[in-house]
Amino acid sequence: MAPSLLALGVFSLLFASASAFILPRGTVNSGLPSGWKYSSCYIDNAHGRIFATQVPDNNGLTVESCINACAEQGFSISGMEFGVQCFCGNQLINGATTAPDDDCSTPCGGSGSESCGGPNRLSVYSKGGVDVLPVPTTLTTGLPGNWKYSGCIKEPANGQRTFPYQIINTNNNSVTACLNQCAKFGYPAAGLEFGDECWCGDVSDATNNSGGTAPDTACNIACSGDPVHNCGAGNLLSYYTYEGGLNTWHQPANTGRYEFLIGGVVVPLVVTLGINNKIAMVEKFGTSEYANSTGAYELDLSMVDDFDKAWHTMHVKSDVFCSASIVLPDKGARQLNIGGWSFESTQGVRLYTPDGSPGVPGTNDWEENFNELHLQRQRWYPTALVLVNGSILVMGGEVGSNGAPEPSLEILPTPPGGPTWKFLDYLNRTDPNNLYPYLINLPSGRIFVGYYNEARILDPNTLDTVQVLPNIPGSVTSFLAGRTYPMEGSAVTFPQHAPYTDPMTVLICGGSNFGVALDNCVTIQPEVPNAQWTIERMPSKRAMPCMAALPDGTFLIVNGAQQGVAGFGLGADPNLQALLYDPSQPLGSRISILNTTIVARMYHSEATLLYDGRVLISGSDPQTPGLPEEMRIEVYYPPYLTDGRQQPSFTIDETDWSYGSQHQIKVTLHEGGTSTMRVSLVAATSSTHGNAMGSRTIFPEFSCNGDTCTITAPPNAKICPPGWHQLFVLDGPTPSFSHWVRIGGDPGRLGEWPNFSDFTLPGS
Structure with missing residues (x-):
């Protein structure tokens, strides 16, 4: 009995529905880690590599082995290419676009029944959806501080480098991170290269060392930590400078x-x-x-x-x-x-x-x-x-x-x-x-x-x-x-x-x-x-x-x-x-x-x-x-x-001070008055290997009546540990010769130690 038209219609509908779920030849839909499935065939290198991470080539590659390698590293997307290459990521980058599934027909090196991409084609599997990031662009706005983009520049042809300080950020390089790091340490010029390199230095480094400029489009490798923006290219630097500078190093006429x-x-x-x-x-x-x-x-x-x-x-x-x-x-x-x-x-x-x-x-x-x-x-x-x-x-x-x-x-x-x-x-x-x-x-x-x-x-x-x-x-x-x-x-x-x-x-x-x-x-x-x-x-x-x-x-x-x-x-x-x-x-x-x-x-x-x-x-x-x-x-x-001023002088009678005590000095100033005078106490030190042990500087309270000034000693041992200090008077910027004063006495009674006849004991 011939089938009715109704039966033929139902069969056609069922066939069409089933065919919509038929996977391309060579794809794998079983034995995968939980949640993983085939996504699509993607074009690689249309605008650059679409994965940021590559696993070492493997002649025994299978779909399962590549997915497992990516999953073990915490990635949610896996791609196979040329039969032996495995790539991992959490997004596809560089504006990845799909290709016909039949383009991904190269057998896997470890399983001839499985497909592992093809020439510039990737068989992509994922756990969840696949996010595709756009083709990266040069970041020129929203930069931190006073940074500005200054172009794409070449490394010098002699094998040297434009900038002196290199930081390799394998998985987390970004323009913002690089600029912040350079600025933090006072460098007003920065370059990003090969996607994962951050370079810091001075504008003069770029002026004196670089191989010249290149088209902005030549700096087209995505940043390893920000794949929607470019971080230079091979021997090319995305170059940024800090407007206004980061350091003011004074160069006075009077240098001593x-x-x-x-x-x-x-x-x-x-x-x-x-x-x-x-x-x-x-x-x-x-x-x-x-x-x-x-x-x-x-x-x-x-x-x-x-x-x-x-x-x-x-x-x-x-x-x-x-x-x-x-x-x-x-x-x-x-x-x-x-x-x-x-x-x-x-x-x-x-x-x-x-x-x-x-x-x-x-x-x-x-x-x-x-x-x-x-x-x-x-x-x-x-x-x-x-x-x-x-x-x-x-x-x-x-x-x-x-x-x-x-x-x-x-x-x-x-x-x-x-x-x-x-x-x-x-x-x-x-x-x-x-x-x-x-x-x-x-x-x-x-x-x-x-x-x-x-x-x-x-x-x-x-x-x-x-x-x-x-x-x-x-x-x-x-x-x-x-x-x-x-x-x-x-x-x-x-x-x-x-x-x-x-x-x-x-x-x-x-x-x-x-x-x-x-x-x-x-x-x-x-x-x-x-x-x-x-x-x-x-x-x-x-x-x-x-x-x-x-x-x-x-x-x-x-x-x-x-x-x-x-x-x-x-x-x-x-x-x-x-x-x-x-x-x-x-x-x-x-x-x-x-x-x-x-x-x-x-x-x-x-x-x-x-x-x-x-x-x-x-x-x-x-x-x-x-x-x-x-x-x-x-x-x-x-x-x-060395500015031609005459040093002030002063006299003092009391040189052994208790905390909070007041002591008079008589000053002779040659350049200004007591309204612009200062008094400082510089602690006695012993210096070795650049370590000035005991170093401390104090500007105590004082008041003056004519040329007689009264200094108030620091209030306690926490502010001023017990010890000897050089007392200076400053007439504007110019210091006097010092007089030695002791502040706080000798609370540890060191002047009575060690109690042996062959040691001098000056007393406390």
Whole structure:
């Protein structure tokens, strides 16, 4: 019986419905991970590759193996091409368009019954829908800050690069991220290349180095982290510049000057201005390059025209190579030196009481007796700090002679009751990049510790960590760069001003990214809520810098290398340029470019403020070919001494101040009146390896009646830890010679320690 027309109609409808769900030949619809199914055949390279991620080619490729490889990496779309290629993504990019399914007919390398795309054709499977992103365009609007698009430029033909700093963002490069990173570290020019490369530098780099311009359409590779926008192409950079610049480096007409002072006798490793206004220096003893070295010398600045009278030979008993020093708050302002190179010297405790005066020789010498007095632990490259209670914190170092780490702290005078040193896991974890850690008393009484690229705050009583601060920023290319030896930057605190309500700011300049010197300073206010670091670019790179606090509240930055790290033979390209850092100026405008020297000063160089406002520049022991052991001593005259103004003067009778007390001085001003006068207190420091231990600058409250001014001492030990300070009067910008004052007495009674007959006890 022939089928009825109705039956034929139903059959045709059923056939048509079934045929709509028939998959193209060679597609796979079973055995796939849950939710995965065939999507379509797509054209590859119509406007660029349509997947951002490729799995290595596989001659045994199957649809299942490609999907599994993508699913394991968290991707939701998989594509097969040329029978052996597998691609993954979460979107299709570059305006992907479909092709006839029959175009995807190349058998898979691992299964002849399955289709794996074809020439420039992809068999695409997905878990869920397939999102297709448009052909990428150049991002020219909505840019962060004052950035603007400046064209597509070529890399130079000589194989070099246009910009110096490369960041590879394999899966997350974008124009916005690249521009923000460059701007964060002070670079006003940026280029994006090959989709995943971000380059930072200066406009002058593009002007001087690039191979010229190219059509905008040539920079057509999608960004690895933003596939709807272009990030250059092969040897082509999508080029962006920051309008208005990011840094204002002042270039004043008056830059101050370097001046030769006197020839030296050794390369000093630790330099201290004593209250006798002479410079105490200690150097390697036993390991010195000079067979007749006694390890310690003192320079009388008033006698520099007579070499033999200027230098006074002193003596140490053990090797002070890479030790640490501070000035004690006792009546004699003794200089304490701890640690050293090897054996007993690593536990050495040495004391010197400055005596004599300018032009009058002293007779005191360094005192040391290991059998009577020594540290609990061996320490090479340690740091010391007088705490607010008057005791001495000693932290860090190694056991000597490039030995094992000593990740601990201890207190001097040593508390009774057996071993009292404390193990520090954070120093143990970051060895060997945390030597000479930065120690600073905060206005709360707590203690800031900076080491390698980390920082934290300690409780002053338990010495336990109470707050871990954000990591210290490094270089534009790496957060792993460091700030303490051997990466070696230099740290100080911003001046404190009466009434002392502003939070304290810590400033660290320079350092190294394991050989690539850093060109930035960073600041933080550790005790504000949600404390964060800010970054400020310097005009040049500088590892091993030295910073000296000046009486006007600024900081002189000198010495160092533009390449390498601290250590013998590990630095190169000396930085001969002096800089002035002014905290009173806005961020990005605090640095002035000063004068240059002809003397290379790198490893083991120091900068020390003198009583007349000059800065003593000493040392350099690089053991780098072509760079000598530098014994010449220079001084730097900051601009406030080279503008033709006469220095003011003052007299003072009371030099031992209690907290909150008031003391009169009589001033003689030559340029202005007391309405424009300032008074500053610069704490006594000992400097080694750019670490000026004890550094602090305070501008106290004062009032004047005629030429008689009354100064109010800082209110407590948290604002001003007990110790000796140089008191300066500033007539406008010009400082006086200083007078030494002691503030806060000697609460730890260090002047009565150690109680042995062969040690001088000046009293508290």
